[in-house]
Amino acid sequence: MGVEVRDLVKRYDMNGAGVQALRGVNLTVADNEYVAIMGPSGSGKSTLMNIIGCLDVPSSGQYLLDGHDVSRLGEDELAEIRNLKIGFVFQTFNLLARADVFHNVELPLIYRGLSPAKRRPLVAEAIESVGLADRAHHRPSELSGGQRQRAAVARALVGNPSIVLADEPTGNLDTVTGEEIMALFDRLHRQGRTIILVTHEADIAAHAHRVIRVRDGLVESDSAEPVAA
Amino acid sequence: MKGLFSTAEAARLAVASLKANPVRGVLTTLGIVIGIVAVVTTMTAANGLANSFKESVAVLGADVVYVSRTPWMFDGGFFQFRNRPRIEFAESAELKARLPRGVVVNPTAGTDRSVKFGSRTADNVGVVGTTEAQALISSTVPELGRFITEADVHHARRVCVIGATLHENLYNRTDPINTELKIGRAEFRVVGVMEKQGSAGFFGGPDFDSQVYVPVTAFMREFGGAARNFDFAVKAPAGVGVADFEYEVIGAMRGVRGLEPGEPDNFAINRMDSLVAMFNNVMGVVLLVGLLVTGVSLFVGGIGVMNIMLVSVTERTREIGIRKAIGATRKAILVQFLLESSGICLAGGALGLAMSYAVAAGIDRFLLPASVSLPIVGVALGVSMVVGVVSGLLPALRAARLDPIEALRYE
Numbered sequence: 001m002g003v004e005v006r007d008l009v010k011r012y013d014m015n016g017a018g019v020q021a022l023r024g025v026n027l028t029v030a031d032n033e034y035v036a037i038m039g040p041s042g043s044g045k046s047t048l049m050n051i052i053g054c055l056d057v058p059s060s061g062q063y064l065l066d067g068h069d070v071s072r073l074g075e076d077e078l079a080e081i082r083n084l085k086i087g088f089v090f091q092t093f094n095l096l097a098r099a100d101v102f103h104n105v106e107l108p109l110i111y112r113g114l115s116p117a118k119r120r121p122l123v124a125e126a127i128e129s130v131g132l133a134d135r136a137h138h139r140p141s142e143l144s145g146g147q148r149q150r151a152a153v154a155r156a157l158v159g160n161p162s163i164v165l166a167d168e169p170t171g172n173l174d175t176v177t178g179e180e181i182m183a184l185f186d187r188l189h190r191q192g193r194t195i196i197l198v199t200h201e202a203d204i205a206a207h208a209h210r211v212i213r214v215r216d217g218l219v220e221s222d223s224a225e226p227v228a229a
Numbered sequence: 230m231k232g233l234f235s236t237a238e239a240a241r242l243a244v245a246s247l248k249a250n251p252v253r254g255v256l257t258t259l260g261i262v263i264g265i266v267a268v269v270t271t272m273t274a275a276n277g278l279a280n281s282f283k284e285s286v287a288v289l290g291a292d293v294v295y296v297s298r299t300p301w302m303f304d305g306g307f308f309q310f311r312n313r314p315r316i317e318f319a320e321s322a323e324l325k326a327r328l329p330r331g332v333v334v335n336p337t338a339g340t341d342r343s344v345k346f347g348s349r350t351a352d353n354v355g356v357v358g359t360t361e362a363q364a365l366i367s368s369t370v371p372e373l374g375r376f377i378t379e380a381d382v383h384h385a386r387r388v389c390v391i392g393a394t395l396h397e398n399l400y401n402r403t404d405p406i407n408t409e410l411k412i413g414r415a416e417f418r419v420v421g422v423m424e425k426q427g428s429a430g431f432f433g434g435p436d437f438d439s440q441v442y443v444p445v446t447a448f449m450r451e452f453g454g455a456a457r458n459f460d461f462a463v464k465a466p467a468g469v470g471v472a473d474f475e476y477e478v479i480g481a482m483r484g485v486r487g488l489e490p491g492e493p494d495n496f497a498i499n500r501m502d503s504l505v506a507m508f509n510n511v512m513g514v515v516l517l518v519g520l521l522v523t524g525v526s527l528f529v530g531g532i533g534v535m536n537i538m539l540v541s542v543t544e545r546t547r548e549i550g551i552r553k554a555i556g557a558t559r560k561a562i563l564v565q566f567l568l569e570s571s572g573i574c575l576a577g578g579a580l581g582l583a584m585s586y587a588v589a590a591g592i593d594r595f596l597l598p599a600s601v602s603l604p605i606v607g608v609a610l611g612v613s614m615v616v617g618v619v620s621g622l623l624p625a626l627r628a629a630r631l632d633p634i635e636a637l638r639y640e
Contacts, residue, residue, distance in 0.1 A: 075559060076560070079553060079558045081561075083557075084556070088555065088639070094547070096548055096551060098249045107555055111556040111558075205526045
């Protein structure tokens with residue numbers, strides 16, 4: 001199960017000139033792996049992350065998520081997959097400024113169509129697990145950066161996704177707070193989650209058990225066993 | 230498995246968003262508020278007008294045919310009526326003779342005079358010469374005293390029956406019966422007061438409540454009635470349709486006038502329902518024009534809402550990106566923004582409706598009986614809802630179609 005990517009190609013048409021962001025990526029991430037995807041800017045790692053996160057679809061190639069081919073799905077089907085299987089953590093937290101922590105964490109379950117009565121215990125549990133129980137009714141503007149990212153992690157977890165996808169999760173945090181957040185990811189991994197980090201910082205990537213380096217739209221190196229072609 | 234985003238949830242989001250920017254919400258709503266006030270006031274006024282018209286016309290009686298020199302309503306061509314002979318008092322007896330037994334014919338003529346009791350004077354009071362037959366035709370009865378009797382007419386007695394308004398104005402609530410009322414230069418003894426007939430001063434027509442009734446014979450003697458133009462109210466016998474009866478009256482009146490076949494009528498037949506039909510036509514046009522004009526203000530209000538929703542979508546691009554990333558479908562985003570715009574408009578509509586109640590109360594007090602009826606409330610809320618959905622559609626579609634990756638990158 002997990003993530004399985006075959007010959008992934010992504011072309012962009014920029015003012016008539018074709019740009020290949022991904023040029024045939026092969027990658028498998030098993031359940032409960034802790035993976036860091038590294039690469040300089042322009043390497044294609046953002047594109048790869050967008051496709052793995054089901055925000056985008058490849059131009060060609062195949063992406064199997066939990067064994068289902070999601071590489072040819074339409075926008076609303078992708079939205080549904082994101083809702084059920086992906087938990088995003090962003091560099092800039094991306095919380096709704098006007099809503100409190102509770103409502104932010106609740107949001108994925110609202111879009112899943114769960115009733116308020118079913119949502120409440122799940123939301124409370126997710127907030128509790130990131131240590132924000134006493135901040136549940138604060139707005140993001142009333143929280144520190146670390147607390148905001150914890151709220152974002154709680155939002156990523158609340159729907160019990162297959163993958164937690166974190167894009168530079170410590171990029172906007174100081175080192176100490178960043179380490180706290182990474183400790184949170186470490187713990188989530190120990191609890192059985194599949195975590196994919198996208199980062200360009202080596203000490204962040206060091207938390208992962210496997211590092212995949214991307215360059216020029218291809219996998220340059222993979223610290224795990226090379227994937228059979 | 231399919232996560233259906235509930236409408237109730239979207240409504241909650243819309244309310245939260247409106248709360249977050251109340252000043253903008255209020256300003257945006259203003260256009261809708263004004264539009265709804267305009268629409269509701271137009272409809273309420275039209276309704277009140279129609280009701281007061283029907284009320285005053287009901288006095289004329291549905292089964293009564295009026296023989297007059299001119300039609301009550303005509304467009305142009307006044308001179309063709311101008312040359313017609315007057316309807317003479319003597320013709321009423323001839324007409325009655327030519328109609329079946331049991332048909333009531335009431336000849337009336339009117340003039341304006343100053344009316345004086347003690348030190349109080351009322352100017353331009355409609356003085357109507359009538360007969361006891363009016364009691365058989367009109368549904369209104371005297372509230373005090375009695376109406377004019379056959380004997381009053383026969384002896385041309387100087388007695389009168391006054392309208393309710395006249396009673397209030399001249400008598401300061403004292404008993405007018407058997408007082409002497411000066412009508413023009415002649416003195417008439419008051420024998421009765423008519424009950425209130427409601428606001429009938431329609432289209433500048435006679436206000437029945439400020440009229441004074443005198444025997445037609447006394448009228449002719451005191452106010453030069455022999456040279457006056459009369460109207461005959463002819464009541465159809467029970468069980469005869471007023472439309473059929475009208476032809477009978479025309480035939481009889483042609484006989485009175487000695488008209489040859491082929492000669493055009495030199496008199497006019499008026500009926501309440503033709504008046505109502507005419508009124509409905511006029512009212513329909515007035516209402517249409519009124520609603521068209523007020524519709525423009527709603528349209529402008531809708532454009533205001535659309536504008537602010539477009540701004541809102543642009544401002545909240547990132548929010549939309551976040552929502553999409555965590556699983557909002559296009560439909561969920563669409564519904565959210567549509568509910569927001571219809572929420573704005575519905576709130577504006579409700580506010581406008583509340584203000585319309587005040588406006589209607591003012592109209593009711595100073596102009597004509599008017600109240601905001603339930604169907605009008607429904608129309609107002611429905612219209613604001615539709616304006617909300619229509620004006621929100623473009624912004625909501627724009628929001629729904631945003632690419633999540635682009636939207637998340639938006640600063």
